[in-house]
Amino acid sequence: MRWSSDSRPTTLLLAALLCLAARATPAPGAKPGGSLQGIVTDKITRAPLEGAHVWIEGTSLGTATDASGRFLLTGAVPASGTLRITMLGYRAKNIEYSAGEPKPLTIALRPVVLDMGRVLVFSAPREEEAPGLAWGREASPNTEEALASLEGVDLLRRGAFGQEPVLRGLSGGRVTMLVDGMRVFGACTDRMDPATSYVDLDALGRASIHQGAFAPQHGGAIGGTVALEHRKPAFAGSPALSYGFGSGYRWGENAGKLQGRLAWSAPGDAVQLQGVYRKAEDYRAPDGVVNFSGYEKLNGSLVWLHRAGRGQRVALELLSDDAWNIGYAALPMDVGYARFRSASLAWSGSRIARRVPGARVMVYHNRVDHWMDDSKRRDLLMGMRMDMPGRTRTTGVTSALRFLPGGDWTGTAGFEAFSTSFFADMTMYPAGGAPMYLVTWPDVLTTSLAPTLALRGVLGPLNAALSLRYELHASEARDPQGVRQLETEHPRVDPRRRDSLPGASLSLAWNLLPGWTSTIAYAYGTRPPTVTEAYGYYLYDASDGYLYVGNPALRPERSHQVEWRNRFHAGRATLEVTAYHYLIRDAVYGAVSESGVPLPFAAGWKHYENAAEATLDGVELSALVPVGSGLAFYGGLNAQVGVLRDEQDYLPMMPPPEGHAALRWRHGKSVSEVRLRGALAQRRNSSLAREQETAAWAVLGLSHGAALVEGVTLSLAVDNLADTRYREHLDWGLTPRPGRTWSVALRLDR
Ligand SMILES: [Cu+2]
Incomplete structure (x- = not known):
C-alpha cells in the first residue's frame, strides 16, 4: 500500500x-x-x-x-x-x-465530498482520460492556467508569466503554497513569483486545491491551499527503461516548448530525470502585440525512489527552475532572472504496527532568488533606474503518522516545522545624483512549529471529518537599517513578533435521499501577516498606484467559515451546488495614510491596517452529464461578493460571476472538445483600491487530441477562436489577453 x-x-x-x-x-x-x-x-x-x-x-x-x-x-x-x-x-x-x-x-x-478539495490529475497514462481535467494539459499554456480551469480558482495576471492563483477571491498570504509538501515562498516584494511559477505543467503530476480554512491539516490558511506534486517514477517488476519527449508551439502567444523525460524502473529503485525548456516572445492581442510579455525558462528535476526493506521507501528529489528576460506587461518593470532550487529527502513506511498503517517524514531546503530589471523600459518608475533583488531561504521538516483509533475511524497526526529568511533591497540611481539605498524586506526570519490532527469516520448515518491545527509562528526583522526605516512610520517599533495561530474544521456528510449527499462544514482559520504586510518598506503596488509600508503591530487575521455542499446523482449525471460564507476578523488591508509626503509618481502612501470585519459570500455550481456515445457535458458557474465592512467598500480583486461549459466527445483513440467560458461585468469594485469596471467577455475554444500510434499523441487546439479583445477582472492594468491562439503539441511516451 x-x-x-x-x-x-x-x-x-x-x-x-x-x-x-x-x-x-x-x-x-x-x-x-x-x-x-x-x-x-x-x-x-x-x-x-x-x-x-x-x-x-x-x-x-x-x-x-x-x-x-x-x-x-x-x-x-x-x-x-x-x-x-x-x-x-x-x-x-x-x-x-x-x-x-x-x-x-x-x-x-x-467520495471526495468530505474533503472539500478539487483535484487536477495529470499522472494518467493517457492524459485525456484523467478525471477532473476539463481542458487537457496540451491546451493550457502553463500550470497556473490549468489550475484556473477548476471552479473557484482565478489568476492575478501581470503578464504571460507567474500568474498568482486566487481561491474564491483570496490570494497572497491568505493562501498556502506547497510544492511536493514543501513550503515555498516567492522572493519578490511585488509577488511576481508565486511558488506555482516554479512548477512546470509538463512536470506536474497532480494539483490539489483545498478552498478556505476547511483543510487545516494541509497548512493553516484562510483562503486555502494549493498543493502541487511532481510526476514521480514507479517501481517495475523487472528493470525497464522508459522515456518520453514532446514539443509544442502556440501561435498568438508566440510560445514554444521542448520537454524530455528519462526513467529507469526496477523492483527496488526508480529514477527519473526530466526537463522542460520554454521560450515565448511578446504575445499578440487582437489589436496588436503586447510589449513586455515574453519570457524564457528552463525547468528540471531528478527523483530517486528506493525501496528500503519491507514496506519502506526513501525518496530523494532535486528541483530546479530558471527563468530569465521575463516581461510583466502590467508592471513598470520586468524580471531579469528568477531562480528556484530545492532538495528534499523523504522516508515513508507502511504497516508499521497493527494500528499504524503508515508514516512519513521529509526534510527539505529551498532557495528562491529574484532580480527585477528595468533596463528595457523607457518610462521608469520614479524617473530613475533601480536594482531590486530579493531572496528567500526555507528549511523545513514535515511528518505524518496514520493511525487507526478503532471502529470505522482513521486518523493522521502530523507535525511540521519550517523556517524562512526573507531579504530584499533596492538601490536607486537618480540622474546626476548619488545612488540611494533602501531595505525593502529587512532580513526577516520566520519560524513556524505546527502540530496537526485529522480524524475521519462514521457516526451513525453521518460521515464525519475533524481536523485541528495549531501553529506557533515567530518572526524577527534583523536588518538594523530596515528597522530604522520602519521606525519613521511606526515609532517604538518592535522588530519581533510571536503569533499563536489555531485552526479547526468539522464537516458532516450524509445521504439525505438516494442520489443526494449533503455536507455541512464549519472552519476556523488564522494566518499571520506576510513579511510585506508586517515589515515591507517603500513597496509600489501597480494595481492601485500606492506606495506601501508594513505594520509590525498588525494582528493575525481570523476567519469563521461555513460551507454547504450538495451533490446530486441521477444515473451517471452529477450536479454539485456549494454555498459558502466567510467572516474575516482583523482583515489586513491597505489604508490610505494622510501623513506621508506627496509623491509625483504614486497616488500616495498606504500602510497595512486591520479592518474589524470583511465578509465573503458565494455559490458554486458544477455539472457533469454523460449524454451517451462517448459524449459528455461539463459545466460550472460561480459568483461571489466580498465586502470590507469598516470602509463600506467592496474587497478588491474579487472575480465577477463567471462560468464555463464544454462538450467532450471520445471516439476511438481520440478526444474532441468544444469549450465556452466567460464572465459578467464586474461592477462591485473596490474604491479604496481604485478598481475600474471590467466588461463582460466570452471566448470559445476547440481542442482535439489523438493517439496516432501506441505512445504517440498529437494535440491540436485553438483558444479565443473569434479573436475577441478581452481582459479578466483580476488582470492588472488594462492589458488584454492573447487573441486567437492556435496550438499544436506532439508527445511520445515509451
Ligand atoms: Cu519582482
Whole structure:
C-alpha cells in the first residue's frame, strides 16, 4: 500500500491478504502475463461504479469498469505492481497487487465530498482520460492556467508569466503554497513569483486545491491551499527503461516548448530525470502585440525512489527552475532572472504496527532568488533606474503518522516545522545624483512549529471529518537599517513578533435521499501577516498606484467559515451546488495614510491596517452529464461578493460571476472538445483600491487530441477562436489577453 492510498480498515485487510498472497506467488521479476480482475464500488453506498479508470502504474495497461463495476486486465500484466483507480468525484486509490490473485479484487472508492478539495490529475497514462481535467494539459499554456480551469480558482495576471492563483477571491498570504509538501515562498516584494511559477505543467503530476480554512491539516490558511506534486517514477517488476519527449508551439502567444523525460524502473529503485525548456516572445492581442510579455525558462528535476526493506521507501528529489528576460506587461518593470532550487529527502513506511498503517517524514531546503530589471523600459518608475533583488531561504521538516483509533475511524497526526529568511533591497540611481539605498524586506526570519490532527469516520448515518491545527509562528526583522526605516512610520517599533495561530474544521456528510449527499462544514482559520504586510518598506503596488509600508503591530487575521455542499446523482449525471460564507476578523488591508509626503509618481502612501470585519459570500455550481456515445457535458458557474465592512467598500480583486461549459466527445483513440467560458461585468469594485469596471467577455475554444500510434499523441487546439479583445477582472492594468491562439503539441511516451 502506498502512502497516498486510502487507509480504511477493509483496505488494510485486503492489503494484508495481498501481502500474504504475494509471498505465495512468484517473486517480483517473474515473467509478465496472466490477468487481473476486480470490482469497484462506492464506499458509502456500496453501489458498483461504472466508468472508473483502472491501470497499472508504470505501464500502459489500463481499462475502465463496466456497468456492474467490473474490470478485467489481460495481456502483459506484470507479476506484481501498483494498481491505480481513479474516478471523477472519488478519491484516487493505489493498491499493490500480485498477478494470479485467487479471486477478484474489491476496491471501494470514497467520495471526495468530505474533503472539500478539487483535484487536477495529470499522472494518467493517457492524459485525456484523467478525471477532473476539463481542458487537457496540451491546451493550457502553463500550470497556473490549468489550475484556473477548476471552479473557484482565478489568476492575478501581470503578464504571460507567474500568474498568482486566487481561491474564491483570496490570494497572497491568505493562501498556502506547497510544492511536493514543501513550503515555498516567492522572493519578490511585488509577488511576481508565486511558488506555482516554479512548477512546470509538463512536470506536474497532480494539483490539489483545498478552498478556505476547511483543510487545516494541509497548512493553516484562510483562503486555502494549493498543493502541487511532481510526476514521480514507479517501481517495475523487472528493470525497464522508459522515456518520453514532446514539443509544442502556440501561435498568438508566440510560445514554444521542448520537454524530455528519462526513467529507469526496477523492483527496488526508480529514477527519473526530466526537463522542460520554454521560450515565448511578446504575445499578440487582437489589436496588436503586447510589449513586455515574453519570457524564457528552463525547468528540471531528478527523483530517486528506493525501496528500503519491507514496506519502506526513501525518496530523494532535486528541483530546479530558471527563468530569465521575463516581461510583466502590467508592471513598470520586468524580471531579469528568477531562480528556484530545492532538495528534499523523504522516508515513508507502511504497516508499521497493527494500528499504524503508515508514516512519513521529509526534510527539505529551498532557495528562491529574484532580480527585477528595468533596463528595457523607457518610462521608469520614479524617473530613475533601480536594482531590486530579493531572496528567500526555507528549511523545513514535515511528518505524518496514520493511525487507526478503532471502529470505522482513521486518523493522521502530523507535525511540521519550517523556517524562512526573507531579504530584499533596492538601490536607486537618480540622474546626476548619488545612488540611494533602501531595505525593502529587512532580513526577516520566520519560524513556524505546527502540530496537526485529522480524524475521519462514521457516526451513525453521518460521515464525519475533524481536523485541528495549531501553529506557533515567530518572526524577527534583523536588518538594523530596515528597522530604522520602519521606525519613521511606526515609532517604538518592535522588530519581533510571536503569533499563536489555531485552526479547526468539522464537516458532516450524509445521504439525505438516494442520489443526494449533503455536507455541512464549519472552519476556523488564522494566518499571520506576510513579511510585506508586517515589515515591507517603500513597496509600489501597480494595481492601485500606492506606495506601501508594513505594520509590525498588525494582528493575525481570523476567519469563521461555513460551507454547504450538495451533490446530486441521477444515473451517471452529477450536479454539485456549494454555498459558502466567510467572516474575516482583523482583515489586513491597505489604508490610505494622510501623513506621508506627496509623491509625483504614486497616488500616495498606504500602510497595512486591520479592518474589524470583511465578509465573503458565494455559490458554486458544477455539472457533469454523460449524454451517451462517448459524449459528455461539463459545466460550472460561480459568483461571489466580498465586502470590507469598516470602509463600506467592496474587497478588491474579487472575480465577477463567471462560468464555463464544454462538450467532450471520445471516439476511438481520440478526444474532441468544444469549450465556452466567460464572465459578467464586474461592477462591485473596490474604491479604496481604485478598481475600474471590467466588461463582460466570452471566448470559445476547440481542442482535439489523438493517439496516432501506441505512445504517440498529437494535440491540436485553438483558444479565443473569434479573436475577441478581452481582459479578466483580476488582470492588472488594462492589458488584454492573447487573441486567437492556435496550438499544436506532439508527445511520445515509451
Ligand atoms: Cu519582482
